[in-house]
Amino acid sequence: SQQGEEDPQALSIQEGENATMNCSYKTSINNLQWYRQNSGRGLVHLILIRSNEREKHSGRLRVTLDTSKKSSSLLITASRAADTASYFCFMREAGSYQLTFGKGTKLSVIP
Amino acid sequence: EPEVTQTPSHQVTQMGQEVILRCVPISNHLYFYWYRQILGQKVEFLVSFYNNEISEKSEIFDDQFSVERPDGSNFTLKIRSTKLEDSAxxxxxxxxxxxxxxQHFGDGTRLSIL
Incomplete structure (x- = not known):
C-alpha cells in the first residue's frame, strides 16, 4: 500500500448515523493527524494522535491508532449534514521530513 | 480567529509564463508550507520553510519552483516557465x-495553465 491510503473512498450515510473512515500507512510514524476539507476550501485540522497513543476523543470525533497494523480510524458519531466533506489522514514518516496526506474519504451526510 | 490568507483565489496563466502565488501566514507562526492538489487527487507536499530557508522539499519541488519570504508577513511560491501539468x-x-x-491552511489558489 501507499503511505496514506484511506478507505472507503466515498461514504454516504443518513444524518444521525456514525461514519467510520480508515487510514493505512506503510512506515513508522511520529504522529497521525486528520484533516477535513469542504469543497473548494482549505484543510482544517481535526485531531492529532501520537504514536504512543491508542485512542483520542474530541467532541463527536474518535480516533484510534494501531501502530502494529499501521492503521488509524476516524469515527464521527451522530453525523450531521454539515459533516459532509472530504477527510484526510496526514502523517510524517519517523526519521523523515516527508509529509504525506492520504487519498481521502468523501463523506456525504444526507439530511 | 487568525487565519492564513492566499491571493489570488484564481490565477490563469499562459504556459511558459512565470507565476507567483502569495500567502500571508498567521503572524506568530514559525513554519510555513506549500502543498498542491491536482483535481481529483490527493494533497501533495511541496516544501516547508523555517528560519528563512527551506527545511524540507519533496521530489515535486524541482528547479522550476522557489519560495521566498520577502518581508515579515508574506510567503510566496514562484513557478517559473509553467507547464500544463502545473494546473492545480x-x-x-x-x-x-x-x-x-x-497546520493551519489557507483556502488555496486555483492555478489554471492554458
Missing amino acids: MYFCASSPRGRDQP
Whole structure:
C-alpha cells in the first residue's frame, strides 16, 4: 500500500448515523493527524494522535491508532449534514521530513 | 480567529509564463508550507520553510519552483516557465512550531495553465 491510503473512498450515510473512515500507512510514524476539507476550501485540522497513543476523543470525533497494523480510524458519531466533506489522514514518516496526506474519504451526510 | 490568507483565489496563466502565488501566514507562526492538489487527487507536499530557508522539499519541488519570504508577513511560491501539468490548487499552511504540529491552511489558489 501507499503511505496514506484511506478507505472507503466515498461514504454516504443518513444524518444521525456514525461514519467510520480508515487510514493505512506503510512506515513508522511520529504522529497521525486528520484533516477535513469542504469543497473548494482549505484543510482544517481535526485531531492529532501520537504514536504512543491508542485512542483520542474530541467532541463527536474518535480516533484510534494501531501502530502494529499501521492503521488509524476516524469515527464521527451522530453525523450531521454539515459533516459532509472530504477527510484526510496526514502523517510524517519517523526519521523523515516527508509529509504525506492520504487519498481521502468523501463523506456525504444526507439530511 | 487568525487565519492564513492566499491571493489570488484564481490565477490563469499562459504556459511558459512565470507565476507567483502569495500567502500571508498567521503572524506568530514559525513554519510555513506549500502543498498542491491536482483535481481529483490527493494533497501533495511541496516544501516547508523555517528560519528563512527551506527545511524540507519533496521530489515535486524541482528547479522550476522557489519560495521566498520577502518581508515579515508574506510567503510566496514562484513557478517559473509553467507547464500544463502545473494546473492545480495550491495551498499554503503555517504552524506555530514544528512540522509535527497541526497546520493551519489557507483556502488555496486555483492555478489554471492554458
